Amino acid sequence: MIGGESILTTARAKARVVAFESSRIADLRESRKKVRFVPANLQYPTSTIVVSAALLLCCSTTLAQGTWNTLAADAARSAATSQPFPSLASPAWTCAKDENNRAIAFVARAGVAVGLHFVYATGSVNEPSGTTWKLFAIARRTGAVAWSLQIDSPQLESTASPAIDHRTATVIASGGSTLYGVALYQPTLRWSTTLDNPIVNASPVVARTWRGTGRLFITDYDGFGDSASLYSISIDPLSVANPHQPGEILWAAPIGASSGNSPTYDAANDRVFVSAVGLYAANPGQILAFPAHAPGDTSHVAPSPLWTFNNTSSVGFFGGIALDASGDALYAATYGFYGGTTSGNIVRIRASTGALQWTVGCNRSASIPIRLPSNRLALSTGIQGFGSLPSLQVFSSDSSSAALAWSSHTRTWSDANHNGVIDSGEFVPCGGWNTQPVYSSASDQLAVCGNDNVLRILDASITSASSPFTVIQSASSISGSPAVAGSNLYAIGTGGLVAFGPAPALVDVNADGVFDIEDLYAWEQSRGSRDVNGDGQITLADRDLLSILLRANETQEQTEGRR
Structure with a gap:
């Protein structure tokens, strides 16, 4: 949806701005707040919980580095x-x-x-x-x-x-x-x-x-x-x-x-x-x-x-x-x-x-x-x-x-x-x-x-x-x-x-071209391509990996600018 078009003048530049509003983007932002979703009908045996916890620990650092956002990595240019x-x-x-x-x-x-x-x-x-x-x-x-x-x-x-x-x-x-x-x-x-x-x-x-x-x-x-x-x-x-x-x-x-x-x-x-x-x-x-x-x-x-x-x-x-x-x-x-x-x-x-x-x-x-x-x-x-x-x-x-x-x-x-x-x-x-x-x-x-x-x-x-x-x-x-x-x-x-390096995770479960909470919903509902880690099997490890990736930026976003 086209939200508006305006011609703006500043002391130094004339900028032609074309702004596109998107409810999907708002949904994407919201998804990081509500991604923790465990349906009542999905049971986690004790052994699976231990494995999942280990997966969280071993993957958290890797996934936190899963993107390269700009020149020299980040806003601080740490490279x-x-x-x-x-x-x-x-x-x-x-x-x-x-x-x-x-x-x-x-x-x-x-x-x-x-x-x-x-x-x-x-x-x-x-x-x-x-x-x-x-x-x-x-x-x-x-x-x-x-x-x-x-x-x-x-x-x-x-x-x-x-x-x-x-x-x-x-x-x-x-x-x-x-x-x-x-x-x-x-x-x-x-x-x-x-x-x-x-x-x-x-x-x-x-x-x-x-x-x-x-x-x-x-x-x-x-x-x-x-x-x-x-x-x-x-x-x-x-x-x-x-x-x-x-x-x-x-x-x-x-x-x-x-x-x-x-x-x-x-x-x-x-x-x-x-x-x-x-x-x-x-x-x-x-x-x-x-x-x-x-x-x-x-x-x-x-x-x-x-x-x-x-x-x-x-x-x-x-x-x-x-x-x-x-x-x-x-x-x-x-x-x-x-x-x-x-x-x-x-x-x-x-x-x-x-x-x-x-x-x-x-x-x-x-x-x-x-x-x-x-x-x-x-x-x-x-x-x-x-x-x-x-x-x-x-x-x-x-x-x-x-x-x-x-x-x-x-x-x-x-x-x-x-x-x-x-x-x-x-x-x-x-x-x-x-x-x-x-x-x-x-x-x-x-x-x-x-x-x-x-x-x-x-x-x-x-x-x-x-x-x-x-x-x-x-x-x-x-x-x-x-x-x-x-x-x-x-x-x-x-x-x-x-x-x-190895191919990254297959996170777009519902094949809509966007990685968001809908992919987790699709996984829970047994829809789409659910082998997220590409190991040839569909297990709770795929679900855990999907959840980790959805939350990868959550800590950073909630603490930005804080000491």
Whole structure:
């Protein structure tokens, strides 16, 4: 049902908003509150209860990690998973063609978002009318394209990743200057919003907290000028509590020059952080903090920054920010166009005040630093040429200082021609300026895509320059940033979107394309495909698994923003 169409004007942008109301989405939200359903006629013997309890314990962590919602995993941009990486020995599938059997050209270095059923990625196909850009929904179990929706073509080879808002069952993708809010399970456009400038390399973040209604934050592009903005956009349906249409631009705050600056959200303090390039060759990069829910939301007036940090070096931030909420810290890296493998810098600043805690030189990068155990950071960096080299760098740090501990380009260098120069082919090109690694706390390993299109799983127990470069496993022909959801790893490759790991659960029992309480009702009533875990048998283990998956986000949603 079309709820309304409006033309909205803000101080910084004109947004055309098309909002689609859906009772199914309300039902989906309600289902998480009432999913605990045990019919009187279903008896659980004691042995089954013990088995079910064990299943709950062993599966709860895996299922909590069953999605990959945005660039670097989550709103804090942690780029981490609590699950071990799957085997890379053989892909589960490769998606290379759309639903009409046309070849898909995915964005080579882009990331993906992963929902319970589908992987979401942008790419293009050649149709009779010409090249068409689309958002694709690829089935996690089979690798087949379930549906696609046309979007504007990305500008400047943008590597922006989609983002998922589970509360409204919406995936948000970008193309050109436009954001698209699309239903998770079908190619239904719920809303679209056009910004002042193109969206280039920046991925949206969804802000969910008990303090207010849902918001989405995104930056547009002005790489060498001063007209870029941070946008606050409403994503919840119109209601008494939310007097805004989904897709409505609430405010746009000027941030100067921007390219690839994906915002980060702190739910505990309801703040959004954004980095910026700074006026090229004149001013250093900046990091700014804004209230996520501000009085100006109703008047379309952007709030003033809570604080502004100016980089200590005259180089800019071209990437996102990692939040350590427990440590009141933000980490961000810069891209220095001139100099060697220390032309950029990483900073740690206080999230509460913006005060600098330390800065250390690094190779140029637009990637987001990853926090590792034992007070270490990992950063994917560099290009081949101009004094730089593609490299994974690891830093030791505490609250007041940091130092470079290890670089893959020096650790793997063998001077084959004895000229004292690290030449191409003499080292392992692990990492790169525009790829985002992932850390697994379960195995203490890093997954990083190299400049040579090889995805490597590395031992992350790196503490010094003498630490070995240990490749646990690898897969060739992988170019994009990996995403880990449950027991699966997904990444864009040179031959299509590639999946590793076992097929996920078959949760759509009633085959209506939506995972909701109706699937549990269908299971209880002996209707539909009831072998949820795919083991060839229909037992109470299938019912328990279905219930766990329905409740997977319940704890997170009930504690969002709380300490």
